[in-house]
Amino acid sequence: MVGAGAHRVNDTHIPLDEIAPLATALRFLAADAVERAGTGHPGMPLGMADLATVLFTRHLKFDASEPKWPDRDRFVLSNGHGSMLLYGLLHLTGYADVPLEELRNFRKAGALAAGHPEYGHFAGIETTTGPLGQGVATAVGMALAERMLAAEFCADLVDHRTWVFCGDGCLMEGVSQEAISLAGHLGLSKLTLVFDDNSTTIDGPTSVSTSDDQRKRFEASGWATIGVDGHDAEAIDRAFTYARASDRPTLIAARTRIGFGAPTKQGLSAAHGSPLGAGEVEAMRKALNWHHSPFEIPEAIAVAWKAAGRRGGVERAAWQRRLEATEPARRAAFSRRIEGRLDAAVEPAVQAAIAAQVAKPAAVPVRQGSQLATGVLASVMPELVGGSADLTSSVLSRPDGMPPLTPGDLAGRHISFGVREHGMAAALNGIALHGGFVPYAGTYLTFSDYARPAIRLAALMGIRTIFLMSHDSIGVGEDGPTHQPIEHLASLRAIPGLKVYRPADSVEALECWYDAVAGQGPSVMVVARQKVPQVRLSLAEGMPARRGAYLLAGGAERDLTLLASGSEVSLALETRELLAKHGLDAAVVSMPCWEVFARQDSAYQAAVLGDAPRFAIEAASPFGWERYTGRSDHIFGISTFGFSAPGSVVYGHFGLTPSAISEQILRLTSTKLKKAV
Amino acid sequence: MVGAGAHRVNDTHIPLDEIAPLATALRFLAADAVERAGTGHPGMPLGMADLATVLFTRHLKFDASEPKWPDRDRFVLSNGHGSMLLYGLLHLTGYADVPLEELRNFRKAGALAAGHPEYGHFAGIETTTGPLGQGVATAVGMALAERMLAAEFCADLVDHRTWVFCGDGCLMEGVSQEAISLAGHLGLSKLTLVFDDNSTTIDGPTSVSTSDDQRKRFEASGWATIGVDGHDAEAIDRAFTYARASDRPTLIAARTRIGFGAPTKQGLSAAHGSPLGAGEVEAMRKALNWHHSPFEIPEAIAVAWKAAGRRGGVERAAWQRRLEATEPARRAAFSRRIEGRLDAAVEPAVQAAIAAQVAKPAAVPVRQGSQLATGVLASVMPELVGGSADLTSSVLSRPDGMPPLTPGDLAGRHISFGVREHGMAAALNGIALHGGFVPYAGTYLTFSDYARPAIRLAALMGIRTIFLMSHDSIGVGEDGPTHQPIEHLASLRAIPGLKVYRPADSVEALECWYDAVAGQGPSVMVVARQKVPQVRLSLAEGMPARRGAYLLAGGAERDLTLLASGSEVSLALETRELLAKHGLDAAVVSMPCWEVFARQDSAYQAAVLGDAPRFAIEAASPFGWERYTGRSDHIFGISTFGFSAPGSVVYGHFGLTPSAISEQILRLTSTKLKKAV
Known part of the structure; x- marks a missing residue:
């Protein structure tokens, strides 16, 4: 019996x-x-x-x-x-x-x-x-x-x-x-x-x-x-x-x-x-x-x-005797996996990939940068397990060399979860809780809503689950408002203990992915569908995205500061160029993760944010950005739902272009000057 | 065939x-x-x-x-x-x-x-x-x-x-x-x-x-x-x-x-x-x-x-001939229902209930005030249909006199949706879309996460679905952090076009419920489980809660303004009393609905908000409140998950008491005075 x-x-x-x-x-x-x-x-x-x-x-x-x-x-x-x-x-x-x-x-x-x-x-x-x-x-x-x-x-x-x-x-x-x-x-x-x-x-x-x-x-x-x-x-x-x-x-x-x-x-x-x-x-x-x-x-x-x-x-x-009898390297690997420690090879691999990316800049969709990052990690992290909710080739959740898991082959490392975002997110939590794996899986950001109760539990438990969310804005375009996230960034950032990353390019994607696997607690990796210019063109000390926000362009002295995340960082850089023509020195702060930035010491925070007026640019609800701008009219975002049209048309409609933004900033700035006079 | x-x-x-x-x-x-x-x-x-x-x-x-x-x-x-x-x-x-x-x-x-x-x-x-x-x-x-x-x-x-x-x-x-x-x-x-x-x-x-x-x-x-x-x-x-x-x-x-x-x-x-x-x-x-x-x-x-x-x-x-042959009152009722117009009797009924409530103040849970409101409405709105996700007696979704709907009796008006928050919310949308009914149904606020994709669609469609969400804060107490909403108010407020009401007492509950059924678009009615003092003790013109925010105590001249919603409005009133002992005149603004307040003209908004420093009090994530306070340190909220203990203990732990709040305000205010000196 x-x-x-x-x-x-x-x-x-x-x-x-x-x-x-x-x-x-x-x-x-x-x-x-x-x-x-x-x-x-x-x-x-x-x-x-x-x-x-x-x-x-x-x-x-x-x-x-x-x-x-x-x-x-x-x-x-x-x-x-x-x-x-x-x-x-x-x-x-x-x-x-x-x-x-x-x-x-x-x-x-x-x-x-x-x-x-x-x-x-x-x-x-x-x-x-x-x-x-x-x-x-x-x-x-x-x-x-x-x-x-x-x-x-x-x-x-x-x-x-x-x-x-x-x-x-x-x-x-x-x-x-x-x-x-x-x-x-x-x-x-x-x-x-x-x-x-x-x-x-x-x-x-x-x-x-x-x-x-x-x-x-x-x-x-x-x-x-x-x-x-x-x-x-x-x-x-x-x-x-x-x-x-x-x-x-x-x-x-x-x-x-x-x-x-x-x-x-x-x-x-x-x-x-x-x-x-x-x-x-x-x-x-x-x-x-x-x-x-x-x-x-x-x-x-x-x-x-x-x-x-x-x-x-x-x-x-x-069992203990069997473990002890196991070949030492294998035993060590097992123990490392169960304890959830990263292998020493991981950080150098990421650093090397960053260097390669900086050496050969390319304008690619951020989701592709994310795929690059998971590929680099997977090559040195056998514990990395991926998956998607029937959107593998859209979310780009499966890097080359990550074999699919099937009912007949459970040694595979990429799981086809089907159109089951909620069950997928909860299963990821279970994989993380079981131990031995660092799990991630993806869907569209707008469908993070379906998975939300499980995402919240990951945050409450503080476990290392990574939710990959692509197609992260109106940039989705023709699929329209059901598929264009607006409020999702804000609503995820509001969850205590959840790291919401939104990398601006492949370099930031590598840094954010590394931070997610090297750190504690759950992460949401939010990536754009569309192609964006590479914004990180030189090597920097210590993976700056890992501090949550950092000064990307401009110095301590500045007339104003542009805060942006993800696909809007390059837009902020272009806006900076336009403002420079009007004699305004706009620093650009890339802000891939509020939660991580909030953990930095106040001196660092103050140095990054500066004392000059701050403006935020993000193709999403402005909800919450007043924390950094202090004023609602300093936020370039979207307060309504989007609409079905090519992504660039939707961006233009909402005034999210360098020219519209710089004009509005000049208007606001001159008003203030007038008031001061 | x-x-x-x-x-x-x-x-x-x-x-x-x-x-x-x-x-x-x-x-x-x-x-x-x-x-x-x-x-x-x-x-x-x-x-x-x-x-x-x-x-x-x-x-x-x-x-x-x-x-x-x-x-x-x-x-x-x-x-x-x-x-x-x-x-x-x-x-x-x-x-x-x-x-x-x-x-x-x-x-x-x-x-x-x-x-x-x-x-x-x-x-x-x-x-x-x-x-x-x-x-x-x-x-x-x-x-x-x-x-x-x-x-x-x-x-x-x-x-x-x-x-x-x-x-x-x-x-x-x-x-x-x-x-x-x-x-x-x-x-x-x-x-x-x-x-x-x-x-x-x-x-x-x-x-x-x-x-x-x-x-x-x-x-x-x-x-x-x-x-x-x-x-x-x-x-x-x-x-x-x-x-x-x-x-x-x-x-x-x-x-x-x-x-x-x-x-x-x-x-x-x-x-x-x-x-x-x-x-x-x-x-x-x-x-x-x-x-x-x-x-x-x-x-x-x-x-x-x-x-x-x-x-x-x-x-x-x-069909048209049959409609025309229908007895006139019945035909008129049918047409009114299909067109979604309220009967003229609704507003007076609500007004009368408000008057009765003001005449006989009572400290009751806000969810009970909500039940009172649905009862008043149901008595004059045969189109009102309620329900709950297996929490009828907790959410108080069924007022007296609203018969249960059963498979055998579809003339009932309160639907037992079972533990199916998502299906319930989507079904409510379907009822609203079909026409002839104004549907609402309830669960705990923390489980609004389960229903979120359907809530979003209601907002996108702009239909009159009402989501009743009780047990709205750490006031839930012993059930602990899984059951204590923290980020939910912020994450719902971030959805474009969704009216998130959080009434402070039975009077506001009546006003908010009326606003929800009389208006366009979807609403979330967020109500506290616990007993709170009645804050509205005199009759006011035009249901002030219907403007989204209003001056509840204090006047145009003030030293500072306390903004609060729901169960924290009474807490703000107590804080006002304590501050008065220190010579500070704190106005109290009750803010049951941001979305509605944002639609008011700017003169009204400015008059309510005032020029004095503003502090917000809400037993929830501070996320988003900087819109009104301008500063993060002016928000009394909760940035972490809660914990299992009696509700009052949890409130105390997070410093959400009149004494802790007033002391902190005095500290911040005196610092500023010192700086000014």
């Missing part, structure tokens, strides 16, 4: 007839913690406790004493509002960073046991969840990363599964369909989704809003499915065993009762999102025959849970 | 054996227009021309001479890149606003025949499409609106179908799953989806990214499905007939060849998104035996197409 593969968990499992009291302990930790906090979601932990107990005591491969063991199974709680289920599991199985005190502190100020599971709070939290559907789609990325890493390093080092708990809400979210469809297509057989089929949503029975046959839906995407009574330990165990033997991703549709054990609230929406109430919890104690005070775990149960938390130790030790 | 119902299209259909040349004419209009433009997407129009021809000549109920006939069938081109198919159909069937010249102007500057179909450009464009999946989800709203309006006004006046063309991309997008699932649940049997099953995506054959069994997937959501050869007119005709008789929404999976007729490119990705090339089009002329120059339509074919465009005239006339 146990362990399909040679390296599966050893056999010291909790017998099935001893599962029930362990599950009950888990239930009361959840109910009591929510009660104590006066806020929280008891319904799901009570409903899924049996499933969780069978999984963590008999199937999940992990060792609580080494939470970051690279070959552990990943467990994702997609229905993250049931966070107390996860905290309870981590505490009971003996994760050192989850003492009982943390559970007592649930949802309080400063608590790591937060309302929803947050990546980084406890070592056993594999990803932040709460926004529904995200966990499902992130887990697909994890399962894919496992397969890719195994294809590279073989099953001796990489052979683990991904388990996801989710509820009706997760499956109603569209992102789950993208994820399910992708997982089925790629045949991610080591992915198991456990659906908490409790027929209950916040608004009442699920019948108020859905009539889907979930098993049929999953089968339509090539999944194996099995139904199970989610409160029958034997049946659950059989289902997990079935999933582990399956040659396809597997859905376990587990019929459960929300709030299981709470006499008057179980099976009802009322059990979902508020404390059960002291009386109800008391009645639940009687109903489940649990005669212990809150947070009290009887010794025998505590011991059994702890044993479950350590039962993977033997296998982990064996 | 024709017309299931009594009021179906009359029988002057084009015979099936005469379909082919009509379809060929349509194909060449598309191929030649793309060729002439030098840009565009020929593949889809060539592939779907047979389907479109059979639909428009034999099944679609419409009258080209009256494009806005309320009881017309709706046709949605979800795969909007194939826009030339639609433009060709509109021209050939005789829509007066689509002369041949428009087609020759395709994708040129100033052309109404834009790259993608844009609502408002031609009367026959029912919705803007291009971002994939949106058309499918919008059409679900249209089909639902038809059922709702029929339930209210009976089949004599409302009895039409909704037809959608879509491609693989639309079906890969997650939003399509939300839409399909909802349509199946609601049993929208008059909705037909025609799937262009051409096995081709931009990146190559669909097999590079998907293995879904689409029919099985739709059947899992309760749809009828039928497969058909998309180039066999008889089979197509049978499929449409089947769909019209179906008691469930119906998927027609039509096997087609992309770029049908282009000898070397058909069946390939190469046919998708660029002109075929002069040689290929020439070869296609030979292959399809079409000996006419570009844009030349032989007389017989032109006449046949025109006849098809008029064949609904008889039925339209009959």
Whole structure:
């Protein structure tokens, strides 16, 4: 019954007839913690406790004493509002960073046991969840990363599964369909989704809003499915065993009762999102025959849970021995990859490419500069994984020499995500979280909207996911306003901790890409579709774009400063020329990344920005630029949607030409002079 | 074979054996227009021309001479890149606003025949499409609106179908799953989806990214499905007939060849998104035996197409007679609803509610004020339709007396959309576009991200959709950073033409809600979860919140101005009190809607904003506020993500308390005084 593969968990499992009291302990930790906090979601932990107990005591491969063991199974709680289920599991199985005190502190100020599971709070939290559907789609990325890493390093080092708990809400979210469809297509057989089929949503029975046959839906995407009574330990165990033997991703549709054990609230929406109430919890104690005070775990149960938390130790030790027996260079590569460190060869390769680019300037689309950069990086970063949402040759996401990944060849390094921007972004997060890879993938900037919830989660988690977004302005032209981003730069810059890069040419693309892979946290790489002149024509110290903004033309003394990003930097340079004819010395600051610039010291910032009047030029909403110009009339941007016409016509219409801009600046400047007089 | 119902299209259909040349004419209009433009997407129009021809000549109920006939069938081109198919159909069937010249102007500057179909450009464009999946989800709203309006006004006046063309991309997008699932649940049997099953995506054959069994997937959501050869007119005709008789929404999976007729490119990705090339089009002329120059339509074919465009005239006339025979009050109500005018009773009802609220101030959550407002409106606006994404009792989207809509009772007025924010938002757009209703529906502000592509389309189309977004800040508290919006206000304000309201109390909620329903264009109604003091304690002329911002406390003469929105307005008032103790006169400006304020005349704006230093207070990202403060250090906001703790603790942590703010203002002010000295 146990362990399909040679390296599966050893056999010291909790017998099935001893599962029930362990599950009950888990239930009361959840109910009591929510009660104590006066806020929280008891319904799901009570409903899924049996499933969780069978999984963590008999199937999940992990060792609580080494939470970051690279070959552990990943467990994702997609229905993250049931966070107390996860905290309870981590505490009971003996994760050192989850003492009982943390559970007592649930949802309080400063608590790591937060309302929803947050990546980084406890070592056993594999990803932040709460926004529904995200966990499902992130887990697909994890399962894919496992397969890719195994294809590279073989099953001796990489052979683990991904388990996801989710509820009706997760499956109603569209992102789950993208994820399910992708997982089925790629045949991610080591992915198991456990659906908490409790027929209950916040608004009442699920019948108020859905009539889907979930098993049929999953089968339509090539999944194996099995139904199970989610409160029958034997049946659950059989289902997990079935999933582990399956040659396809597997859905376990587990019929459960929300709030299981709470006499008057179980099976009802009322059990979902508020404390059960002291009386109800008391009645639940009687109903489940649990005669212990809150947070009290009887010794025998505590011991059994702890044993479950350590039962993977033997296998982990064996894995460690295999790692140590691995050929040293290979072992070092594996460790470097898992730790997420760049190889020393990366920076020189980028520097060399910059030098070559400076030596032979060329006017090319910035997206092509971005492709150059990913090609340079891919040549020295086997961990670089690319992809696109069915726009490979538009976004130029695949550099030469990056082989496509297919269901039959998971050693490929460029993923065809299909027209699934949201699922793609979440999967990228999963790949980054799994470790061993630096993932990026692309679509058009205007469709970043589709991926936004996953981009936000990347920022919240601070993980190294790179979202490549091309066709970044009205320069898109004839495809028209649905395809011309206007507000997207502003709306992405507003996300805390997200680095929004907009390189001006191939040199800046190399610098920005290097900064993205060498740094912490997520990035959006925004690149123009259209051809632009190269603006960086000489070698500079230390990759200036990596400071977020820098003085590209002109000196400390200046009459005014032009701030621009991406394809408008060359436009600013032309404007500078025109203004010079009128005796105005306009410095040009290229500003590829606000977020990075904001991290520079204030002396550097002041030197770059200068004291002279500042004007911003960007083919996008002016929203936010007042931060640097101080005045709305000093921003040359676009406050409406665009329109369908050749890109240059659209630029002209919005006054984004050197002549229109310089004329307006001269007008504003002379007005001021007049006022001064 | 024709017309299931009594009021179906009359029988002057084009015979099936005469379909082919009509379809060929349509194909060449598309191929030649793309060729002439030098840009565009020929593949889809060539592939779907047979389907479109059979639909428009034999099944679609419409009258080209009256494009806005309320009881017309709706046709949605979800795969909007194939826009030339639609433009060709509109021209050939005789829509007066689509002369041949428009087609020759395709994708040129100033052309109404834009790259993608844009609502408002031609009367026959029912919705803007291009971002994939949106058309499918919008059409679900249209089909639902038809059922709702029929339930209210009976089949004599409302009895039409909704037809959608879509491609693989639309079906890969997650939003399509939300839409399909909802349509199946609601049993929208008059909705037909025609799937262009051409096995081709931009990146190559669909097999590079998907293995879904689409029919099985739709059947899992309760749809009828039928497969058909998309180039066999008889089979197509049978499929449409089947769909019209179906008691469930119906998927027609039509096997087609992309770029049908282009000898070397058909069946390939190469046919998708660029002109075929002069040689290929020439070869296609030979292959399809079409000996006419570009844009030349032989007389017989032109006449046949025109006849098809008029064949609904008889039925339209009959409908018109039925409308005229309708009891006058009922007829007037129907016309008012279709024209989207508010009843004269609405404004007085709102005014009365404001007066009552001012007379009896109460500290309540703003979401409750919002519920009050929707209740007042619903009592005088039978056209008001509400809903929520499974958060009815959290968002308070359903006022007393608004009956739930269920599959069995489509006369209900509050829709349980399920956990499908994106599908919900797109369906709202469809309801608004259909006409007869003013739709709104709610979720948490942080999940506006999920709905963003549909919110953007509402703004682009300028339609009256209202997105209710509660739980609008760190005030959410314990649910933590995934549930605490930070960047959402800024990112929504950055969308052109979108009114983002954030009322401060129940009075402002009434004013903002009224402004939203009385005005043009889409709105986001952002409301706080937590209780706030009532800030509007006296009656004011003309609903001041309707000017976007107004002076709430203090006068024209002031030492400084505090700008705030929503739940922070009361905080600004308290700060004003504290500053007064230090001899500083701080005016308080409540600023519920930037977009509306920006439309006021400059004298009003200047009077409200004043000349004194301005400080902004908002429990959200400061991004964008420099527009009004001019300085970043004059903004009291939040530049990071929040954290899980009671809301008041989170507010305190970020210095959003009257004491912390007033101390900081005093510090900044005294520094300036010192500098001045």
